[in-house]
Amino acid sequence: MIRHRGERITSGRIHILAMLLSERRAVTHHEIEKRLKDKHRFDRVTLYRVLDWLNEKGFVHRLVSADRVWRFRANIHEHSQQHAHFECLRCTKVVCLDDFETAHDFGLPEGYRSREVELTVKGLCAECV
Amino acid sequence: MIRHRGERITSGRIHILAMLLSERRAVTHHEIEKRLKDKHRFDRVTLYRVLDWLNEKGFVHRLVSADRVWRFRANIHEHSQQHAHFECLRCTKVVCLDDFETAHDFGLPEGYRSREVELTVKGLCAECV
DNA sequence: ATAGTAAACGCAACTGTGTTGCAAATCCAT
DNA sequence: ATGGATTTGCAACACAGTTGCGTTTACTAT
Secondary structure (H helix, E strand, O other), X not given: OOHHHOOOOOHHHHHHHHHHHOOOEOEOHHHHHHHHOOOOXXXXXXXXXXXXXXXXXOOEEEEEOOOOOEEEEEOOOOXXXXXXXXXXXXXXXXXXXXXXXXXXXXXXOOOOEEEEEEEEEEEEOOOOO | OOHHXXXXXXHHHHHHHHHHHOOOEOEOHHHHHHHHOOOOOOOHHHHHHHHHHHHHOOOEEEEEOOOXXXXXXXXXXXXXXXXXXXXXXXXXXXXXXXXXXXXXXXXXXXXXXXXEEEEEEEEEOOOOO
């Protein structure tokens, strides 16, 4: 995937992107570190840099939830300007809701320009209900 | 307002709530500190605690934006479970959009329960266009 | 294959937000 | 006014994320 776009390949990028692709939730850097610790041990900084890079290149997207921690998720629909996420109020898990459509007219003030829309639904996930 | 609800009054709570009520944006603790520095100087911790308290008591609400900083805003419509915010991608200003209605069915997974909905529109504000 | 170069990595040190423990100050009911 | 609970300020801390820099790695040109 990465080579196909003519980008530089490193083992970090491969493992991290593969892990994110296999995961349907948005995950924190801790979760990534933990899941990859047998395969490859990364410095925290490297992890952040790889994730930023993946984000910049459009392979993943990044979101911040109520605990103020970045979470990352592989992009399924590229170039999508709409994201919807569910945050569990109890276990803080974040799930991406891929299929949503919004009414687009949310009374923006005069002169304001919308570029991206993010919808966050907070509640309880199936395990925490 | 605070007394009316039978809650304890302190000068911090008064000044901070008054400031938030007079402001139509969601503001960071820095902005609050700056705006109040002639009237009253607070310790950072006190500010956070007052803001948490105001949030718990439902006088204000709290949101985290892309810079991972809490922002606070006085509640206009109490008990509202829907918030909409606009974030400027250039100046990171946050404005609350009070009038929005959502289509309510965002395909939550089986067993998930929605309790709060937050819509964030990212783009450029009038000054940054 | 090999050498050279640009990019990526690891380490250490740093920044900034937000939190905790505790003693001193303040609020408010009596 | 006074006593007891609540708030405040200070110092120290926790943790996510960042920066600088010297070393290593990936790719390119030979």
